Amino acid sequence: MVNILVPTDLSELSKASVQYAVKIVNKLGGTLTLLHVMTMLSPTRTAMRQRAKALEKELVETAQEDLEAFAHSLSKQVKFPDPIRCRVVVSASSFTDTVRKEARKQHTGLIVMGTHGASGLQKVVLGSNTTTLISASAVPVLAVPEAAAFKGFRNMIYATDMRHLDKELKMLISYVENFNTTIHMVHIASSGRQAVVAEEKLEEAAARSEYKKIVTIVLVDTNLDTALDQYIENSKADVLAMFTHGLSFYEKLFNRSLTRRMAFHVKIPLLAFKH
Template sequence: MKILVPTDFSKLSRVGANYAIQLAKKIGAEVVLFHVAHFETPPLTHMMSIADVIKENVIQDLTDRCLQLKEELHTMAPEVSIAIQVVEGGPLEDQIESYASHHAIDWIVMGTKGASGLQKMIFGSQAYAVINKSSLPVILIPEHARFKNWENIVYASDLMHPQEELKKLIPFARLFHARIHLLHVLSPDSKQPWDVVKLQNALIQACQYEKINLQVSHHYEVVEEIDDFIADQQAELVALFTHEFTFFEKIFKKSLTREIAFHTWVPLLSMKKAH
C-alpha cells in the first residue's frame, strides 16, 4: 500500500506528513512525499538559458528539503519506507492525480486548516481542489489532529447507495477492526418511516461486516447534527462520499446560518460516489 503526502514544507503540510507516517507505520504502508514546483515562463527567449539554470538550482533545493523532511520523519518511524518526488508544473491537484494514477498510489493524506469549521475545512482552496479532482480516497488532517487508531468511524450518508459506499469504507475499518457509525439526517418535517433495525441488519448481512451501527436523526441543521454525532461517538475518522460535491453543497446550503465549530482533531476521509 502507498500513501501520497503532498508537502509545501509548511507547518500545516507537516501535520499531514506526521499523521501519514504514523498511519503507515501502523498498517505497513509506504509513503511518498510529493512536492509540486511551479515556474513562470520567462518572457524573453534569450532568458531561457538563465531560467533553466535557476530552475535546476531550485529543483535541487526542493529535493534537498524533501530529503531533510524524509530524515525527520524516519526518526518517528524508521521502519517505514519513504520516497520523495519533486515534479514541475501545476495545478497541484492535476499533478497529484497524474502521479497517483501512474504509480500505484492508494491514498492521499494531506494537512488542512480545520479550526474555522467543517465547511471551511472542506472548501479550503487546495483541499477542495484535490478531493474534487482525485479519483482516490483523500484523508484531510486538521491542524490539531494527532494519529489515533481508528476505533470509531462516523459515516454521514444520504442513504442513496449505502451498501455500495459501505463496501468501499469497510476496508478502512478492517485495518483497525473499527466500528462504523452510519448517520442519516432528515428534516424534522419528514414523515418518511424508517425501520432502522431492519436496514442495519440488512447492511451488515450484505456487507459481511458486523460492526455497523445505523442512526437516523431529525435536525434542521445537518452539519450541526453531524458535528454533534462525531463528538458523541468519539470518532477518530469521519467519512463522506462526494459526487462533484453535490452532497456537500446540498447540506451546506441548508446550514449557512451559523458557523459550525468542527472538531479539529478528527481527520476526514473523502471518497467519490460512483457515477
C-alpha cells in the first residue's frame, strides 16, 4: 500500500506522471491524490483583500472543476483507483512548501512529478519545481519524463557512492519488491584499485540483504555520467534511483552542457531520495 501525491499543472505534459502514478497505485494498492497548487499573495489593503478573496473563491472553484475534468479525461485512458482525490490548494507559500505540507497531511509515501521539455531530466537540474522539491522533500520524488511509459520496474539502476549502502538498499527494496525488480547496484570507480574495494563492499551489502534480485556492478571510468549512461542503455533500465546527499552527487551527474542531451533523460524516470 502506498499513498501517492501527484502535483499537476493540468497540462498535456503532466499526463505522463499521472498515468505513471495510477499504474503504481493499481499495482501496490493505496490512494492517489492529484494536487493543483495556486500561489496567490494577499494584498495589504483591506478593500483589496476583500476583492481578492472573492476572486480567489471563483478561481478555486474553476480550478477544482478543471482538475476533476482532467482526471476524468485520463480515466478513459487508464483505470483509476477508487477513490481518487482531487485537491486544489491556494497558498501564499512557495510551490515546494505547499507540496511538502500536503504530503504530510496525506501521509504520502511517494510524490510523482513530470519533467517537461525536450531536455528531460536535464531541465530538472536547471531549476524546475521538480528539482527544488527533490532537494527539500523528506518524501521520495519520482520524476517522470513526458515520453516515459510505465512497464513496471523490471530493472532499477541504483547509482551509489557507497556511504549508506544498507540503509539505502533497504529503502529501495520497500518500494520495488512487489514489482519483482532486479536492482543493479552500480558504483563508478576512478581506478582499478578503488574498484577492488568497491566490489567487495557492494557484494557484502547484497549478501546482508534478504532481497535476492541484486546485481553488483563496478565500472572503472573517470567520466561518471558517460559510464552510467552507457550502463543504463545496456541494461534496459526502467528507472534510475539515487540518494541526493544534498544533491552533490546528483548535480555532478546531471549538470552538464545543454548541448549534451542523453537519450535516457527522456525515457526513464528518476527516483530521488533525500538523506
